[in-house]
Amino acid sequence: MYTERPRSNICRRKKMVKICCIGAGYVGGPTMAVIALKCPSIEVVVVDISVPRITAWNSEQLPIYEPGLDEVVEQCRGKNLFFSTNVEKHVSEADIIFVSVNTPTKTLGLGAGKAADLTYWESAARMIADVSKSDKIVVEKSTVPVKTAEAIERILTHNSKGIKFQILSNPEFLAEGTAVWDLFNPDRVLIGGRETPDGQKAIQALKKVYANWVPEERILTTNLWSAELSKLAANALLAQRISSINAMSALCEATGADVSQVSHAVGKDSRIGPKFLNASVGFGGSCFQKDILNLVYICECNGLAEVADYWKQVIKVNDYQKNRFVNRIVSSMFNTVSGKKIGVLGFAFKKDTGDTRETPAIDVCKGLLGDMARLSIYDPQVTDDQIQKDLTMNKFDWDHPVHLQPMSPIDIKQVSVVWDAYEAAKDAHGLCILTEWDEFKILDYQRIFDNMQKPAFVFDGCNVVNVGELREIGFIVYSIGKPMDPWFKDMPAMA
Numbered sequence: 001m002y003t004e005r006p007r008s009n010i011c012r013r014k015k016m017v018k019i020c021c022i023g024a025g026y027v028g029g030p031t032m033a034v035i036a037l038k039c040p041s042i043e044v045v046v047v048d049i050s051v052p053r054i055t056a057w058n059s060e061q062l063p064i065y066e067p068g069l070d071e072v073v074e075q076c077r078g079k080n081l082f083f084s085t086n087v088e089k090h091v092s093e094a095d096i097i098f099v100s101v102n103t104p105t106k107t108l109g110l111g112a113g114k115a116a117d118l119t120y121w122e123s124a125a126r127m128i129a130d131v132s133k134s135d136k137i138v139v140e141k142s143t144v145p146v147k148t149a150e151a152i153e154r155i156l157t158h159n160s161k162g163i164k165f166q167i168l169s170n171p172e173f174l175a176e177g178t179a180v181w182d183l184f185n186p187d188r189v190l191i192g193g194r195e196t197p198d199g200q201k202a203i204q205a206l207k208k209v210y211a212n213w214v215p216e217e218r219i220l221t222t223n224l225w226s227a228e229l230s231k232l233a234a235n236a237l238l239a240q241r242i243s244s245i246n247a248m249s250a251l252c253e254a255t256g257a258d259v260s261q262v263s264h265a266v267g268k269d270s271r272i273g274p275k276f277l278n279a280s281v282g283f284g285g286s287c288f289q290k291d292i293l294n295l296v297y298i299c300e301c302n303g304l305a306e307v308a309d310y311w312k313q314v315i316k317v318n319d320y321q322k323n324r325f326v327n328r329i330v331s332s333m334f335n336t337v338s339g340k341k342i343g344v345l346g347f348a349f350k351k352d353t354g355d356t357r358e359t360p361a362i363d364v365c366k367g368l369l370g371d372m373a374r375l376s377i378y379d380p381q382v383t384d385d386q387i388q389k390d391l392t393m394n395k396f397d398w399d400h401p402v403h404l405q406p407m408s409p410i411d412i413k414q415v416s417v418v419w420d421a422y423e424a425a426k427d428a429h430g431l432c433i434l435t436e437w438d439e440f441k442i443l444d445y446q447r448i449f450d451n452m453q454k455p456a457f458v459f460d461g462c463n464v465v466n467v468g469e470l471r472e473i474g475f476i477v478y479s480i481g482k483p484m485d486p487w488f489k490d491m492p493a494m495a
Protein backbone atom coordinates (compact mmCIF):
# COMPACT_ATOMS: atom_id res chain seq x y z
CA MET A 1 0.00 0.00 0.00
CA TYR A 2 1.45 3.33 -1.05
CA THR A 3 1.36 5.07 2.36
CA GLU A 4 3.71 2.50 3.83
CA ARG A 5 6.42 3.25 1.29
CA PRO A 6 8.70 6.16 2.07
CA ARG A 7 8.93 7.25 -1.57
CA SER A 8 5.20 8.09 -1.69
CA ASN A 9 4.66 11.83 -2.04
CA ILE A 10 1.57 11.69 0.19
CA CYS A 11 3.61 10.26 3.05
CA ARG A 12 6.19 13.01 2.91
CA ARG A 13 3.77 15.68 3.93
CA LYS A 14 5.95 18.55 2.82
CA LYS A 15 6.00 17.44 -0.80
CA MET A 16 3.12 18.62 -2.94
CA VAL A 17 0.47 15.95 -3.53
CA LYS A 18 -0.02 15.37 -7.23
CA ILE A 19 -3.35 14.45 -8.76
CA CYS A 20 -3.74 13.43 -12.36
CA CYS A 21 -7.14 13.01 -13.99
CA ILE A 22 -7.43 10.96 -17.18
CA GLY A 23 -10.28 12.39 -19.25
CA ALA A 24 -10.82 16.15 -19.68
CA GLY A 25 -14.57 16.00 -20.31
CA TYR A 26 -17.73 17.26 -18.64
CA VAL A 27 -16.76 15.52 -15.41
CA GLY A 28 -12.94 15.52 -15.41
CA GLY A 29 -12.59 19.21 -16.34
CA PRO A 30 -14.95 20.86 -13.82
CA THR A 31 -14.22 18.38 -11.00
CA MET A 32 -10.50 18.87 -11.20
CA ALA A 33 -10.83 22.65 -11.58
CA VAL A 34 -12.78 22.76 -8.31
CA ILE A 35 -10.31 20.47 -6.52
CA ALA A 36 -7.47 22.74 -7.68
CA LEU A 37 -9.33 25.84 -6.51
CA LYS A 38 -10.18 24.40 -3.11
CA CYS A 39 -6.81 22.71 -2.51
CA PRO A 40 -4.04 25.18 -3.41
CA SER A 41 -1.42 22.82 -1.99
CA ILE A 42 -2.29 20.06 -4.47
CA GLU A 43 -1.06 20.05 -8.07
CA VAL A 44 -3.79 18.90 -10.45
CA VAL A 45 -3.13 17.88 -14.05
CA VAL A 46 -5.98 16.88 -16.37
CA VAL A 47 -4.84 14.79 -19.32
CA ASP A 48 -6.65 13.61 -22.44
CA ILE A 49 -5.91 11.86 -25.72
CA SER A 50 -7.94 14.50 -27.55
CA VAL A 51 -5.63 17.32 -28.66
CA PRO A 52 -8.47 19.77 -29.54
CA ARG A 53 -10.04 19.28 -26.10
CA ILE A 54 -6.80 20.03 -24.26
CA THR A 55 -6.07 22.99 -26.55
CA ALA A 56 -9.50 24.37 -25.72
CA TRP A 57 -9.00 23.89 -21.96
CA ASN A 58 -5.81 25.93 -22.32
CA SER A 59 -7.60 28.70 -24.24
CA GLU A 60 -10.14 31.40 -23.46
CA GLN A 61 -12.89 29.29 -25.09
CA LEU A 62 -13.31 26.26 -22.82
CA PRO A 63 -14.54 23.09 -24.56
CA ILE A 64 -17.73 22.95 -22.46
CA TYR A 65 -20.24 25.60 -21.47
CA GLU A 66 -20.94 25.53 -17.75
CA PRO A 67 -21.99 28.58 -15.72
CA GLY A 68 -19.19 29.75 -13.39
CA LEU A 69 -16.56 27.41 -14.83
CA ASP A 70 -14.54 30.10 -16.65
CA GLU A 71 -13.94 31.94 -13.39
CA VAL A 72 -12.80 28.81 -11.54
CA VAL A 73 -10.41 27.79 -14.32
CA GLU A 74 -9.06 31.30 -14.65
CA GLN A 75 -8.20 31.43 -10.95
CA CYS A 76 -6.03 28.32 -10.89
CA ARG A 77 -4.93 27.44 -14.44
CA GLY A 78 -1.14 27.73 -14.70
CA LYS A 79 -0.82 27.82 -10.88
CA ASN A 80 -1.87 24.40 -9.60
CA LEU A 81 -4.18 23.36 -12.46
CA PHE A 82 -2.80 22.16 -15.78
CA PHE A 83 -4.23 20.56 -18.93
CA SER A 84 -1.97 18.33 -20.99
CA THR A 85 -1.84 15.66 -23.68
CA ASN A 86 1.28 14.21 -22.11
CA VAL A 87 -0.78 11.46 -20.50
CA GLU A 88 1.99 9.05 -19.53
CA LYS A 89 4.27 11.62 -17.92
CA HIS A 90 1.61 13.01 -15.62
CA VAL A 91 0.19 9.60 -14.76
CA SER A 92 3.62 8.35 -13.79
CA GLU A 93 4.23 11.38 -11.54
CA ALA A 94 0.85 11.34 -9.77
CA ASP A 95 -0.02 10.05 -6.31
CA ILE A 96 -3.74 9.89 -6.99
CA ILE A 97 -5.10 9.14 -10.47
CA PHE A 98 -8.74 9.84 -11.25
CA VAL A 99 -10.09 8.05 -14.30
CA SER A 100 -12.96 9.93 -15.91
CA VAL A 101 -13.07 8.50 -19.41
CA ASN A 102 -16.07 7.55 -21.54
CA THR A 103 -18.04 4.44 -20.56
CA PRO A 104 -20.43 4.17 -23.53
CA THR A 105 -23.08 1.55 -24.16
CA LYS A 106 -21.70 -1.38 -26.18
CA THR A 107 -22.94 -1.44 -29.75
CA LEU A 108 -21.45 -4.78 -30.78
CA GLY A 109 -20.98 -8.25 -29.35
CA LEU A 110 -21.95 -9.60 -25.95
CA GLY A 111 -24.38 -7.26 -24.17
CA ALA A 112 -24.70 -4.93 -27.19
CA GLY A 113 -27.27 -2.18 -26.61
CA LYS A 114 -27.08 -2.54 -22.82
CA ALA A 115 -23.71 -3.38 -21.29
CA ALA A 116 -21.09 -0.70 -20.62
CA ASP A 117 -18.18 -0.64 -23.04
CA LEU A 118 -15.09 -0.49 -20.83
CA THR A 119 -12.58 -0.20 -23.70
CA TYR A 120 -11.42 3.27 -22.66
CA TRP A 121 -11.23 2.35 -18.99
CA GLU A 122 -9.25 -0.80 -19.71
CA SER A 123 -6.77 1.00 -21.93
CA ALA A 124 -6.32 3.68 -19.25
CA ALA A 125 -5.71 0.98 -16.61
CA ARG A 126 -3.16 -0.81 -18.78
CA MET A 127 -1.36 2.45 -19.43
CA ILE A 128 -1.29 3.24 -15.69
CA ALA A 129 0.24 -0.17 -15.01
CA ASP A 130 2.82 0.37 -17.79
CA VAL A 131 4.09 3.77 -16.81
CA SER A 132 3.85 3.73 -13.00
CA LYS A 133 7.06 3.73 -11.01
CA SER A 134 5.57 4.39 -7.57
CA ASP A 135 2.51 3.24 -5.60
CA LYS A 136 -0.75 4.90 -6.55
CA ILE A 137 -4.36 5.36 -5.65
CA VAL A 138 -6.55 4.86 -8.71
CA VAL A 139 -9.99 6.43 -8.44
CA GLU A 140 -12.99 5.40 -10.53
CA LYS A 141 -14.67 8.68 -11.40
CA SER A 142 -16.44 7.38 -14.50
CA THR A 143 -19.74 5.63 -13.92
CA VAL A 144 -19.02 1.92 -14.21
CA PRO A 145 -20.77 -1.43 -13.70
CA VAL A 146 -20.64 -2.95 -10.24
CA LYS A 147 -17.46 -5.00 -9.79
CA THR A 148 -15.46 -2.96 -12.30
CA ALA A 149 -12.95 -2.19 -9.56
CA GLU A 150 -12.21 -5.89 -9.33
CA ALA A 151 -11.42 -6.08 -13.05
CA ILE A 152 -9.29 -2.94 -12.89
CA GLU A 153 -7.44 -4.31 -9.87
CA ARG A 154 -6.62 -7.46 -11.83
CA ILE A 155 -5.25 -5.48 -14.77
CA LEU A 156 -3.16 -3.30 -12.52
CA THR A 157 -1.78 -6.02 -10.27
CA HIS A 158 -0.96 -8.41 -13.12
CA ASN A 159 1.19 -5.78 -14.74
CA SER A 160 2.42 -3.92 -11.72
CA LYS A 161 6.12 -4.83 -11.45
CA GLY A 162 5.70 -4.86 -7.67
CA ILE A 163 4.04 -1.46 -7.49
CA LYS A 164 1.00 -1.29 -5.21
CA PHE A 165 -2.30 0.11 -6.36
CA GLN A 166 -5.39 0.85 -4.30
CA ILE A 167 -8.63 1.21 -6.23
CA LEU A 168 -11.33 3.54 -4.96
CA SER A 169 -14.79 4.21 -6.31
CA ASN A 170 -15.68 7.89 -6.11
CA PRO A 171 -18.66 8.36 -8.43
CA GLU A 172 -19.65 11.86 -9.49
CA PHE A 173 -23.15 13.24 -8.88
CA LEU A 174 -22.88 16.67 -10.52
CA ALA A 175 -25.57 17.69 -12.99
CA GLU A 176 -24.69 19.69 -16.09
CA GLY A 177 -25.69 23.33 -16.07
CA THR A 178 -25.14 23.44 -12.29
CA ALA A 179 -21.84 21.53 -12.17
CA VAL A 180 -19.81 24.21 -10.42
CA TRP A 181 -22.47 24.80 -7.78
CA ASP A 182 -22.88 21.03 -7.29
CA LEU A 183 -19.14 20.56 -6.87
CA PHE A 184 -18.88 23.45 -4.39
CA ASN A 185 -21.90 22.21 -2.39
CA PRO A 186 -22.29 18.48 -2.91
CA ASP A 187 -25.17 16.71 -1.15
CA ARG A 188 -22.60 14.02 -0.52
CA VAL A 189 -19.23 12.78 -1.67
CA LEU A 190 -19.10 9.01 -1.85
CA ILE A 191 -15.88 7.06 -1.48
CA GLY A 192 -15.83 3.28 -1.66
CA GLY A 193 -12.75 1.18 -1.00
CA ARG A 194 -11.48 -2.19 0.09
CA GLU A 195 -12.19 -3.08 3.70
CA THR A 196 -8.51 -3.84 4.32
CA PRO A 197 -6.13 -1.56 6.28
CA ASP A 198 -4.55 -0.43 3.00
CA GLY A 199 -7.96 0.17 1.45
CA GLN A 200 -9.02 2.23 4.46
CA LYS A 201 -5.82 4.31 4.29
CA ALA A 202 -6.51 5.07 0.66
CA ILE A 203 -10.07 6.14 1.54
CA GLN A 204 -8.69 8.48 4.19
CA ALA A 205 -6.19 10.00 1.72
CA LEU A 206 -8.98 10.86 -0.74
CA LYS A 207 -11.28 12.00 2.06
CA LYS A 208 -8.57 14.46 3.10
CA VAL A 209 -8.69 16.06 -0.36
CA TYR A 210 -12.46 16.65 -0.22
CA ALA A 211 -12.34 17.70 3.43
CA ASN A 212 -10.73 20.94 2.22
CA TRP A 213 -14.23 22.19 1.48
CA VAL A 214 -16.84 19.47 2.03
CA PRO A 215 -18.20 19.08 5.61
CA GLU A 216 -17.11 15.78 7.09
CA GLU A 217 -20.67 14.47 7.59
CA ARG A 218 -21.22 14.75 3.84
CA ILE A 219 -18.29 12.50 2.97
CA LEU A 220 -19.67 8.97 2.98
CA THR A 221 -17.43 5.96 2.93
CA THR A 222 -18.58 2.49 1.90
CA ASN A 223 -17.27 -0.70 0.42
CA LEU A 224 -16.37 -0.66 -3.29
CA TRP A 225 -19.47 -2.38 -4.56
CA SER A 226 -21.88 -0.16 -2.63
CA ALA A 227 -20.24 2.95 -4.07
CA GLU A 228 -20.35 1.61 -7.63
CA LEU A 229 -23.97 0.51 -7.30
CA SER A 230 -25.09 3.70 -5.52
CA LYS A 231 -24.21 5.73 -8.59
CA LEU A 232 -26.31 3.55 -10.90
CA ALA A 233 -29.10 3.47 -8.32
CA ALA A 234 -29.14 7.27 -7.93
CA ASN A 235 -29.45 7.86 -11.67
CA ALA A 236 -32.06 5.12 -12.04
CA LEU A 237 -34.19 6.60 -9.23
CA LEU A 238 -33.92 10.13 -10.63
CA ALA A 239 -34.89 8.97 -14.11
CA GLN A 240 -37.69 6.89 -12.66
CA ARG A 241 -39.25 9.98 -11.08
CA ILE A 242 -39.26 11.73 -14.45
CA SER A 243 -40.81 8.73 -16.20
CA SER A 244 -43.39 8.51 -13.40
CA ILE A 245 -44.50 12.12 -13.81
CA ASN A 246 -44.35 11.82 -17.61
CA ALA A 247 -46.61 8.78 -17.44
CA MET A 248 -48.98 10.91 -15.33
CA SER A 249 -48.80 13.68 -17.95
CA ALA A 250 -50.42 11.39 -20.53
CA LEU A 251 -53.19 10.63 -18.06
CA CYS A 252 -53.59 14.35 -17.30
CA GLU A 253 -54.13 15.05 -21.01
CA ALA A 254 -56.74 12.31 -21.18
CA THR A 255 -58.63 13.50 -18.10
CA GLY A 256 -58.30 17.29 -17.97
CA ALA A 257 -55.98 17.31 -14.95
CA ASP A 258 -52.96 19.67 -15.06
CA VAL A 259 -49.63 17.93 -14.52
CA SER A 260 -48.04 21.01 -12.89
CA GLN A 261 -50.81 21.06 -10.30
CA VAL A 262 -50.46 17.33 -9.76
CA SER A 263 -46.65 17.63 -9.33
CA HIS A 264 -47.08 20.48 -6.89
CA ALA A 265 -49.67 18.63 -4.84
CA VAL A 266 -47.71 15.39 -4.82
CA GLY A 267 -44.37 17.08 -4.11
CA LYS A 268 -45.77 18.78 -1.00
CA ASP A 269 -45.70 15.38 0.67
CA SER A 270 -42.40 15.57 2.51
CA ARG A 271 -41.85 11.87 1.87
CA ILE A 272 -41.94 12.52 -1.87
CA GLY A 273 -40.46 16.06 -2.12
CA PRO A 274 -40.81 18.59 -4.94
CA LYS A 275 -37.68 18.03 -7.04
CA PHE A 276 -37.48 16.14 -10.34
CA LEU A 277 -41.22 16.16 -10.91
CA ASN A 278 -41.31 18.41 -13.98
CA ALA A 279 -43.08 16.69 -16.85
CA SER A 280 -41.18 17.02 -20.11
CA VAL A 281 -40.81 15.65 -23.60
CA GLY A 282 -38.53 13.07 -21.97
CA PHE A 283 -35.24 13.00 -20.14
CA GLY A 284 -32.00 13.25 -22.06
CA GLY A 285 -28.33 13.58 -21.27
CA SER A 286 -25.39 11.27 -21.56
CA CYS A 287 -26.08 9.17 -18.49
CA PHE A 288 -29.65 8.33 -17.48
CA GLN A 289 -30.38 5.95 -20.35
CA LYS A 290 -26.86 4.53 -20.49
CA ASP A 291 -26.73 3.87 -16.75
CA ILE A 292 -30.18 2.26 -16.61
CA LEU A 293 -29.29 0.00 -19.55
CA ASN A 294 -26.15 -0.90 -17.69
CA LEU A 295 -28.19 -1.66 -14.56
CA VAL A 296 -30.61 -3.78 -16.60
CA TYR A 297 -27.70 -5.76 -18.01
CA ILE A 298 -26.19 -6.35 -14.56
CA CYS A 299 -29.59 -7.56 -13.29
CA GLU A 300 -29.94 -9.93 -16.24
CA CYS A 301 -26.42 -11.27 -15.70
CA ASN A 302 -27.37 -11.98 -12.08
CA GLY A 303 -30.54 -13.83 -13.10
CA LEU A 304 -32.84 -11.03 -11.88
CA ALA A 305 -35.19 -10.84 -14.87
CA GLU A 306 -38.05 -9.14 -12.98
CA VAL A 307 -35.75 -6.46 -11.60
CA ALA A 308 -34.32 -5.87 -15.08
CA ASP A 309 -37.84 -5.52 -16.53
CA TYR A 310 -38.79 -3.04 -13.83
CA TRP A 311 -35.95 -0.65 -14.76
CA LYS A 312 -36.39 -1.20 -18.50
CA GLN A 313 -39.84 0.30 -18.15
CA VAL A 314 -38.32 3.68 -17.17
CA ILE A 315 -36.69 3.89 -20.59
CA LYS A 316 -39.77 2.56 -22.33
CA VAL A 317 -41.91 5.35 -20.87
CA ASN A 318 -39.25 7.88 -21.87
CA ASP A 319 -39.35 6.66 -25.48
CA TYR A 320 -43.15 6.66 -25.35
CA GLN A 321 -43.13 10.29 -24.22
CA LYS A 322 -40.91 11.39 -27.14
CA ASN A 323 -42.98 9.42 -29.69
CA ARG A 324 -46.20 10.78 -28.26
CA PHE A 325 -44.91 14.33 -28.67
CA VAL A 326 -44.01 13.81 -32.34
CA ASN A 327 -47.30 12.08 -33.05
CA ARG A 328 -49.19 14.88 -31.35
CA ILE A 329 -47.53 17.43 -33.65
CA VAL A 330 -48.19 15.48 -36.81
CA SER A 331 -51.76 14.51 -36.00
CA SER A 332 -52.77 18.02 -35.00
CA MET A 333 -51.37 19.50 -38.21
CA PHE A 334 -53.82 17.53 -40.37
CA ASN A 335 -51.84 14.32 -40.08
CA THR A 336 -48.90 15.52 -42.13
CA VAL A 337 -45.96 17.87 -41.73
CA SER A 338 -44.58 17.11 -45.18
CA GLY A 339 -42.98 20.26 -46.62
CA LYS A 340 -44.12 22.33 -43.62
CA LYS A 341 -41.65 24.47 -41.74
CA ILE A 342 -41.38 23.67 -38.03
CA GLY A 343 -39.37 26.02 -35.84
CA VAL A 344 -37.45 24.21 -33.12
CA LEU A 345 -36.44 26.19 -30.04
CA GLY A 346 -33.75 24.45 -28.04
CA PHE A 347 -31.59 21.46 -28.91
CA ALA A 348 -29.42 20.94 -25.79
CA PHE A 349 -30.70 18.23 -23.42
CA LYS A 350 -31.38 20.85 -20.73
CA LYS A 351 -30.83 24.56 -20.21
CA ASP A 352 -27.46 26.09 -19.32
CA THR A 353 -25.44 23.53 -21.24
CA GLY A 354 -24.38 23.10 -24.84
CA ASP A 355 -24.40 19.32 -24.39
CA THR A 356 -26.62 17.44 -26.85
CA ARG A 357 -25.83 13.86 -25.88
CA GLU A 358 -29.08 11.82 -25.95
CA THR A 359 -31.07 15.05 -26.10
CA PRO A 360 -34.79 14.38 -26.72
CA ALA A 361 -34.47 16.97 -29.52
CA ILE A 362 -32.65 14.38 -31.63
CA ASP A 363 -35.55 11.92 -31.51
CA VAL A 364 -38.20 14.60 -31.97
CA CYS A 365 -36.36 16.14 -34.95
CA LYS A 366 -35.73 12.72 -36.51
CA GLY A 367 -39.43 11.89 -36.05
CA LEU A 368 -40.47 15.10 -37.81
CA LEU A 369 -37.90 14.63 -40.57
CA GLY A 370 -39.30 11.13 -41.03
CA ASP A 371 -42.60 12.81 -41.86
CA MET A 372 -40.75 15.10 -44.31
CA ALA A 373 -40.92 18.33 -42.28
CA ARG A 374 -38.50 21.21 -42.86
CA LEU A 375 -36.80 22.22 -39.60
CA SER A 376 -35.38 25.56 -38.55
CA ILE A 377 -33.52 25.05 -35.29
CA TYR A 378 -32.27 27.61 -32.76
CA ASP A 379 -30.31 26.91 -29.58
CA PRO A 380 -28.21 29.57 -27.83
CA GLN A 381 -25.34 27.15 -27.12
CA VAL A 382 -25.37 24.47 -29.82
CA THR A 383 -23.58 24.91 -33.16
CA ASP A 384 -24.84 24.09 -36.64
CA ASP A 385 -22.12 21.43 -37.01
CA GLN A 386 -23.10 19.71 -33.78
CA ILE A 387 -26.80 19.60 -34.74
CA GLN A 388 -26.07 18.19 -38.20
CA LYS A 389 -23.75 15.62 -36.67
CA ASP A 390 -26.31 14.61 -34.04
CA LEU A 391 -29.05 14.14 -36.62
CA THR A 392 -26.91 11.84 -38.76
CA MET A 393 -25.09 9.85 -36.08
CA ASN A 394 -26.07 6.30 -35.10
CA LYS A 395 -27.39 5.55 -31.62
CA PHE A 396 -24.63 5.45 -28.97
CA ASP A 397 -21.86 6.60 -31.38
CA TRP A 398 -21.81 9.98 -29.65
CA ASP A 399 -20.33 8.55 -26.46
CA HIS A 400 -16.85 7.96 -27.78
CA PRO A 401 -13.93 10.41 -27.73
CA VAL A 402 -14.69 13.10 -30.31
CA HIS A 403 -11.86 12.21 -32.67
CA LEU A 404 -13.09 8.59 -32.83
CA GLN A 405 -16.68 9.46 -33.72
CA PRO A 406 -17.74 8.77 -37.31
CA MET A 407 -17.94 11.93 -39.39
CA SER A 408 -21.08 12.55 -41.38
CA PRO A 409 -20.27 13.24 -45.04
CA ILE A 410 -23.41 15.26 -45.72
CA ASP A 411 -25.69 17.75 -44.01
CA ILE A 412 -29.44 17.17 -43.94
CA LYS A 413 -31.01 19.48 -46.50
CA GLN A 414 -34.34 19.92 -44.69
CA VAL A 415 -32.53 21.26 -41.60
CA SER A 416 -31.36 24.82 -41.18
CA VAL A 417 -29.77 26.11 -38.01
CA VAL A 418 -30.40 29.76 -37.20
CA TRP A 419 -29.12 32.10 -34.48
CA ASP A 420 -32.37 33.69 -33.43
CA ALA A 421 -35.69 32.34 -32.12
CA TYR A 422 -37.69 34.77 -34.29
CA GLU A 423 -35.87 33.59 -37.40
CA ALA A 424 -36.64 29.96 -36.51
CA ALA A 425 -40.34 30.80 -36.17
CA LYS A 426 -40.64 33.01 -39.27
CA ASP A 427 -43.18 31.58 -41.76
CA ALA A 428 -43.34 28.37 -39.73
CA HIS A 429 -46.52 26.35 -39.40
CA GLY A 430 -45.57 25.16 -35.93
CA LEU A 431 -43.09 25.92 -33.17
CA CYS A 432 -41.67 23.25 -30.83
CA ILE A 433 -39.92 24.07 -27.56
CA LEU A 434 -37.50 21.31 -26.67
CA THR A 435 -35.15 22.90 -24.10
CA GLU A 436 -36.28 25.02 -21.15
CA TRP A 437 -33.90 27.96 -21.82
CA ASP A 438 -35.04 30.97 -19.75
CA GLU A 439 -35.02 33.20 -22.85
CA PHE A 440 -37.92 31.19 -24.34
CA LYS A 441 -40.16 32.34 -21.47
CA ILE A 442 -39.78 36.01 -22.38
CA LEU A 443 -39.99 35.95 -26.19
CA ASP A 444 -42.38 38.36 -27.90
CA TYR A 445 -44.95 35.71 -28.81
CA GLN A 446 -47.24 38.26 -30.47
CA ARG A 447 -44.41 39.08 -32.91
CA ILE A 448 -43.81 35.36 -33.44
CA PHE A 449 -47.53 34.75 -34.08
CA ASP A 450 -47.73 37.63 -36.58
CA ASN A 451 -44.90 36.10 -38.62
CA MET A 452 -46.14 32.49 -38.66
CA GLN A 453 -48.46 30.62 -41.02
CA LYS A 454 -52.01 30.19 -39.70
CA PRO A 455 -53.28 28.30 -37.88
CA ALA A 456 -50.12 28.80 -35.78
CA PHE A 457 -49.22 25.96 -33.43
CA VAL A 458 -46.97 25.89 -30.37
CA PHE A 459 -45.89 22.52 -28.96
CA ASP A 460 -44.23 23.07 -25.61
CA GLY A 461 -42.17 20.05 -24.54
CA CYS A 462 -40.85 21.74 -21.38
CA ASN A 463 -43.87 23.63 -20.04
CA VAL A 464 -42.15 27.01 -20.29
CA VAL A 465 -44.83 29.11 -22.02
CA ASN A 466 -47.88 30.71 -20.46
CA VAL A 467 -50.53 28.66 -22.20
CA GLY A 468 -53.38 31.08 -21.44
CA GLU A 469 -51.51 34.09 -22.84
CA LEU A 470 -50.55 32.26 -26.01
CA ARG A 471 -54.12 31.08 -26.61
CA GLU A 472 -55.23 34.70 -26.12
CA ILE A 473 -52.83 35.73 -28.91
CA GLY A 474 -54.38 33.13 -31.17
CA PHE A 475 -51.98 30.18 -31.02
CA ILE A 476 -53.18 26.60 -30.84
CA VAL A 477 -51.14 25.35 -27.91
CA TYR A 478 -50.11 21.89 -26.79
CA SER A 479 -48.18 21.83 -23.52
CA ILE A 480 -47.21 18.48 -22.02
CA GLY A 481 -49.74 17.28 -19.44
CA LYS A 482 -51.83 20.49 -19.52
CA PRO A 483 -55.55 20.73 -20.18
CA MET A 484 -56.02 20.42 -23.93
CA ASP A 485 -56.81 23.10 -26.46
CA PRO A 486 -60.24 22.40 -28.06
CA TRP A 487 -58.33 21.79 -31.31
CA PHE A 488 -56.93 18.58 -29.86
CA LYS A 489 -60.28 17.40 -28.55
CA ASP A 490 -60.98 13.77 -29.31
CA MET A 491 -57.37 13.17 -30.32
CA PRO A 492 -55.93 10.37 -28.17
CA ALA A 493 -52.88 10.98 -25.94
CA MET A 494 -50.87 8.81 -28.33
CA ALA A 495 -51.96 9.34 -31.89
Ligand SMILES: NC(=O)C1=CN([C@@H]2O[C@H](COP(=O)(O)OP(=O)(O)OC[C@H]3O[C@@H](n4cnc5c(N)ncnc54)[C@H](O)[C@@H]3O)[C@@H](O)[C@H]2O)C=CC1
Pocket residue numbers: 022023024025026027028047048049050053087100101102103120121123124141142143144172173174175176286287399400401402
Ligand atom coordinates in the same frame (compact mmCIF):
# COMPACT_ATOMS: atom_id res chain seq x y z
N1 LIG B 1 -21.53 14.22 -17.94
C1 LIG B 1 -21.96 14.14 -16.70
O1 LIG B 1 -22.68 15.02 -16.23
C2 LIG B 1 -21.56 13.00 -15.82
C3 LIG B 1 -20.83 11.93 -16.30
N2 LIG B 1 -20.46 10.90 -15.48
C4 LIG B 1 -19.64 9.79 -15.96
O2 LIG B 1 -18.29 10.27 -16.10
C5 LIG B 1 -17.65 9.62 -17.21
C6 LIG B 1 -17.13 10.68 -18.17
O3 LIG B 1 -18.23 11.43 -18.64
P1 LIG B 1 -18.02 12.81 -19.40
O4 LIG B 1 -17.00 13.63 -18.71
O5 LIG B 1 -19.38 13.36 -19.59
O6 LIG B 1 -17.45 12.28 -20.79
P2 LIG B 1 -16.66 13.09 -21.88
O7 LIG B 1 -16.81 12.38 -23.17
O8 LIG B 1 -17.03 14.53 -21.82
O9 LIG B 1 -15.12 12.98 -21.42
C7 LIG B 1 -14.37 11.81 -21.45
C8 LIG B 1 -12.96 12.18 -21.94
O10 LIG B 1 -12.11 11.05 -21.79
C9 LIG B 1 -11.14 11.08 -22.85
N3 LIG B 1 -10.53 9.75 -22.96
C10 LIG B 1 -11.13 8.58 -23.32
N4 LIG B 1 -10.23 7.57 -23.25
C11 LIG B 1 -9.06 8.12 -22.82
C12 LIG B 1 -7.76 7.57 -22.54
N5 LIG B 1 -7.52 6.26 -22.65
N6 LIG B 1 -6.78 8.43 -22.15
C13 LIG B 1 -7.03 9.76 -22.01
N7 LIG B 1 -8.22 10.32 -22.26
C14 LIG B 1 -9.24 9.51 -22.65
C15 LIG B 1 -11.97 11.50 -24.05
O11 LIG B 1 -11.17 12.01 -25.09
C16 LIG B 1 -12.91 12.55 -23.43
O12 LIG B 1 -12.39 13.86 -23.56
C17 LIG B 1 -18.70 8.68 -17.81
O13 LIG B 1 -18.50 7.41 -17.24
C18 LIG B 1 -20.01 9.25 -17.33
O14 LIG B 1 -20.99 8.25 -17.21
C19 LIG B 1 -20.77 10.92 -14.15
C20 LIG B 1 -21.47 11.95 -13.62
C21 LIG B 1 -21.91 13.09 -14.39
Ligand SMILES: O=C(O)[C@H]1O[C@H](OP(=O)(O)OP(=O)(O)OC[C@H]2O[C@@H](n3ccc(=O)[nH]c3=O)[C@H](O)[C@@H]2O)[C@H](O)[C@@H](O)[C@@H]1O
Pocket residue numbers: 143172173174175176177235238242275276277278279280281282283284285286287288349350
Ligand atom coordinates in the same frame (compact mmCIF):
# COMPACT_ATOMS: atom_id res chain seq x y z
O1 LIG C 1 -24.56 10.81 -14.00
C1 LIG C 1 -24.84 11.84 -14.58
O2 LIG C 1 -24.51 12.12 -15.73
C2 LIG C 1 -25.68 12.89 -13.93
O3 LIG C 1 -27.01 12.73 -14.48
C3 LIG C 1 -27.95 13.69 -14.03
O4 LIG C 1 -27.54 15.01 -14.37
P1 LIG C 1 -27.76 15.62 -15.84
O5 LIG C 1 -28.09 14.54 -16.79
O6 LIG C 1 -26.59 16.46 -16.11
O7 LIG C 1 -29.01 16.60 -15.68
P2 LIG C 1 -30.43 16.47 -14.94
O8 LIG C 1 -30.72 17.76 -14.32
O9 LIG C 1 -30.51 15.28 -14.10
O10 LIG C 1 -31.44 16.31 -16.18
C4 LIG C 1 -31.47 15.13 -16.95
C5 LIG C 1 -32.64 15.17 -17.91
O11 LIG C 1 -33.87 15.05 -17.19
C6 LIG C 1 -34.76 16.09 -17.57
N1 LIG C 1 -35.61 16.42 -16.40
C7 LIG C 1 -35.05 16.72 -15.20
C8 LIG C 1 -35.84 17.01 -14.12
C9 LIG C 1 -37.23 16.98 -14.24
O12 LIG C 1 -38.01 17.22 -13.28
N2 LIG C 1 -37.77 16.66 -15.45
C10 LIG C 1 -36.98 16.38 -16.54
O13 LIG C 1 -37.51 16.07 -17.62
C11 LIG C 1 -33.85 17.23 -17.99
O14 LIG C 1 -34.53 18.12 -18.83
C12 LIG C 1 -32.76 16.47 -18.71
O15 LIG C 1 -33.15 16.16 -20.02
C13 LIG C 1 -28.07 13.62 -12.51
O16 LIG C 1 -28.96 14.64 -12.07
C14 LIG C 1 -26.70 13.81 -11.86
O17 LIG C 1 -26.80 13.65 -10.46
C15 LIG C 1 -25.73 12.77 -12.41
O18 LIG C 1 -24.43 12.97 -11.88
